[in-house]
Amino acid sequence: MKKVLTIAGSDPTGGAGIQADIKTMSAHGVYAMSVIVSVVAENTMRVISIEDISLKVIRDQIDAVYEDIGTDAVKIGMLSNSEIMVAVAQKLREYSPLNIVLDPVMYAKGGNALMAENSIETLIKELLPLCDLITPNIPEAEKITNMKIHSIEDMKRASEKILNYGCKSVLLKGGHYIGEAIDILYDGKDFVTYETKRIKTKNTHGTGCTLSSSIASNLALGFSLKEAISLSKEYITKAIEKDINIGKGHGPVNHFYNFFKEEKIYENIK
Numbered sequence: 001m002k003k004v005l006t007i008a009g010s011d012p013t014g015g016a017g018i019q020a021d022i023k024t025m026s027a028h029g030v031y032a033m034s035v036i037v038s039v040v041a042e043n044t045m046r047v048i049s050i051e052d053i054s055l056k057v058i059r060d061q062i063d064a065v066y067e068d069i070g071t072d073a074v075k076i077g078m079l080s081n082s083e084i085m086v087a088v089a090q091k092l093r094e095y096s097p098l099n100i101v102l103d104p105v106m107y108a109k110g111g112n113a114l115m116a117e118n119s120i121e122t123l124i125k126e127l128l129p130l131c132d133l134i135t136p137n138i139p140e141a142e143k144i145t146n147m148k149i150h151s152i153e154d155m156k157r158a159s160e161k162i163l164n165y166g167c168k169s170v171l172l173k174g175g176h177y178i179g180e181a182i183d184i185l186y187d188g189k190d191f192v193t194y195e196t197k198r199i200k201t202k203n204t205h206g207t208g209c210t211l212s213s214s215i216a217s218n219l220a221l222g223f224s225l226k227e228a229i230s231l232s233k234e235y236i237t238k239a240i241e242k243d244i245n246i247g248k249g250h251g252p253v254n255h256f257y258n259f260f261k262e263e264k265i266y267e268n269i270k
């Protein structure tokens with residue numbers, strides 16, 4: 001069985017963060033593990049409070065995973081400050097896991113900060129060079145590159161700039177763009193566009209967490225990066241489409257619909 005680790009924050013209402021990651025990974029037939037770096041008291045409407053786990057316990061959790069089980073892919077989500085980023089980066093350098101997917105979470109859907117503004121430099125310096133893929137949304141890409149993104153051309157220019165910081169590839173997500181839901185992959189050679197129709201819904205809490213966990217799972221299962229993203233784009237689109245309408249705000253997506261029966265490619269899960 002393939003094993004995937006998420007290093008991220010937790011959401012007690014189960015729509016984003018660690019909980020969304022574990023649901024997504026389980027739906028892909030991989031064994032999910034988690035290192036919790038912050039406990040976020042949040043729901044579909046707002047963030048109430050955030051408590052970071054101590055650096056020691058973050059490091060110990062990562063050691064616990066690698067001492068015993070190991071990973072085929074790692075998804076990194078919310079890292080709330082520079083000290084946590086440095087601690088996680090140091091452990092990643094120590095264990096050199098394959099298939100690192102970084103979702104540079106900065107804000108919750110309601111606009112609350114999940115990452116300290118002054119830690120962007122650390123994110124760029126410490127974590128980007130370790131990543132196989134980074135999956136920023138448009139506001140996150142704007143912060144990383146210090147440029148405004150208003151068009152597909154701007155998305156491409158921003159991806160080139162982010163790749164120069166040392167990660168192997170960039171998937172710039174267009175969930176926040178007007179028009180269709182267009183994500184663009186840049187791997188240093190080609191731009192690949194993944195486009196679906198925009199679904200009319202308010203229930204998009206945790207879409208980024210779900211997409212990055214799905215990509216990490218598909219990479220662990222042995223798919224190439226381009227295949228993994230294509231399958232994951234299909235997964236997130238169906239998860240948004242099969243609306244479950246939970247909560248009073250931006251509700252979670254659906255991990256419970258049996259996508260596998262529809263997807264021949266998943267018949268051989270071991």
Ligand SMILES: Nc1ncnc2c1ncn2[C@@H]1O[C@H](COP(=O)(O)OP(=O)(O)OP(=O)(O)O)[C@@H](O)[C@H]1O
Nearest residue numbers: 137173174175176181198199205206207208209211
């Ligand atoms: N309304 C929508 N219809 C179809 N696809 C969508 C919609 N909203 C987002 N997506 C897709 O969902 C994925 C996640 O993108 P998005 O930009 O929403 O991430 P995000 O802002 O990081 O999410 P979050 O921070 O809430 O976890 C992308 O593939 C994007 O194209």
Ligand SMILES: Cc1ncc(CO)c(N)n1
Nearest residue numbers: 009010016017078108206
């Ligand atoms: C813990 C956590 N991670 C990520 C996001 C972004 O969706 C969120 N709202 N909460």
